[in-house]
Amino acid sequence: MQLRMKQSNRILSTYTADVSGVCSALYEMGGMTVMHDASGCNSTYNTHDEPRWYNMPSMVYISGLTETEAILGDDEKLARDLVDGINGLHPRFCAVAGTPIPTMMGIDLSGIARLVERRTGTPCFGFKTTGMQSYVVGASMALEAVARRFCPETPKKVRSGKPSVNLLGVTPLDFSVTGTVEALRSLLTENGYPVCSCWAMGSSWEELMQAGNADVNLVVSSAGLTLAKFFREKYGTPYVVGIPMGEALTGEYLAEIDNAAETGENRYPVKGGKIPTNGKAALIIGEAVWAASMRRAYELSTGKPAKILCPLELDGETLAPEDLRITGEREIGAEMAKSDLVIADPIYEYVLPKGISFVRFPHEGYSGRIWRKEIPVFVGKDWDTWWETTNF
Amino acid sequence: MIKMAIYGKGGIGKSTTAANLSMAFAKMGLKVMQIGCDPKADSTINLHGGRPLTTVLDLVRQKGKAVTLEEMVTVGDGGVFCVEAGGPTPGMGCAGRGIIAALEMLEEKNAFAVYQPDVVLYDVLGDVVCGGFAMPIREGYAEKVFLITSGENMAIHAAANIAMAVENFADRGYASLGGIILNHRNVPRELEKVQELAEDVHTGIVGELPLSSLVQQADEMQQTVLQAFPDSEMAKEYEKLARQVLKACGKENL
Known part of the structure; x- marks a missing residue:
């Protein structure tokens, strides 16, 4: 049977x-x-x-x-x-x-x-x-609780030059320890955007407590969204959701940071890309903000649409109604079978139906350290370099 | 909004008093939500003409997280919003955990924000037997605990135990004692014994309910006294108690 x-x-x-x-x-x-x-x-x-x-x-x-x-x-x-x-x-x-x-x-x-x-x-x-x-729920509540308890009132500074930013939702579970966090900081500072604090890798306590001074918050994983909403409530700081993957998306992303600082509105540079309506398309499986950023970078690179399958609880305000929120192996397998390409952690390759292409992108919060050496630096032009190795 | 919990020994008249209090609050023009926290799920039954409600846990069993607030909350006599937490199959599972799951589900669905009751009344099973039955007095749930007792020794003993639990939890920011409701059974030295209890647990008697056959008669009719005998002396006693309870909560002008 x-x-x-x-x-x-x-x-x-x-x-x-x-x-x-x-x-x-x-x-x-x-x-x-x-x-x-x-x-x-x-x-x-x-x-x-x-x-x-x-x-x-x-x-x-x-x-x-x-x-x-x-x-x-x-x-x-x-x-x-x-x-x-x-x-x-x-x-x-x-x-x-x-x-x-x-x-x-x-x-x-x-x-x-x-x-x-x-x-x-x-x-x-x-x-x-x-x-x-899942970890996104725990990380989200912890980051918000610390900020709510400790972050002081800060007098708003008058901005001169490019907007300063905080990075919200940064843990090794989404970013590993393979250089992406450092590359993201460099990308921002080299383009003139000072990084006030990073919640929570690589920032001192004093830096974290200065988060209220930033002009814009960057929500780089769904675990950072509740914190961004809190900072919006406390300091009025607008937020931008997404990770700048690839040079093309980075350009749009930085422009949206400027927009958010100017208008005070939240911006979603990785939302609203092409959604496949019929026929086979790519399926991106993983954490919502990472997946939405990957979709936008993929679209800018190939001109093709992609659908997201997010098995985690939080959506980072980036998913479209057509995207999928399912967890069962059989159901995920069925969705893979409708695709022509799957971009996901290598564990998913073990349930990949025959004849469908697969791009490996290890996720520390899913497969742990097993394939850590394969995790690329995935911001700015480093994403382009990695994408070229996939031959798509 | 004032949130209160009623505790006391099994059979002492918690649900009867709770339902009559709810009706009395409703007659004062207040929006009331009564939440039964007992696997027997009969706290609000006399607000529904004796018809049992589908409990929150039954709904969760059938529908999981897809359960809606409208399914969990029904409107009983006097417009009282009625909820029954429910529990596991008798002899199985974990009733205390069930209370937690049911109250968390109400919270998740924003029950208070949607219905905006002026008074929330938790009617809780017999005694604080485990963490689950202390749930209604945790932070964010009830603010005041009322103990119902008669002058019978077992009832006084149970009330003292609950008062001790409330005192033990003081450092955690839980609910505080609102006082004792004396439900007379006409046993010898009744008032004296309950006054002693009140002194021992550092609280007062907020109100007294006389022994009345109308309570049993209304129960036979599967109604509250306020519904079955609205002009009776006993109905007036419940109305008086409702005012005293609000006063003990510091909300007499609610």
């Missing part, structure tokens, strides 16, 4: 979980981040989800939740451990993030965070992660 199960995966993997998204977003901020889970579950994060683990210190821990604590609801043990950790390590803040077991137990991590904050005086966050959502 052949089993035909819907929404189940035989070969495809799952995306990195929300709890790792929290840890990844907070990694460089000087806080103490604790995953509330059984001992051993931390290795999922430090072995598979965090490429900075071995060369950049950070206070990321696991609480070591036991069966007895789960049954008895011994919140006090967690609270005591957090207080001890804070008193010993003196972090800038403390964050505790939930996983499947605390979720099923109904632990109130926000309440525990408030209790620990009262006992220590150190700002504490309790994140309602479940381990059953």
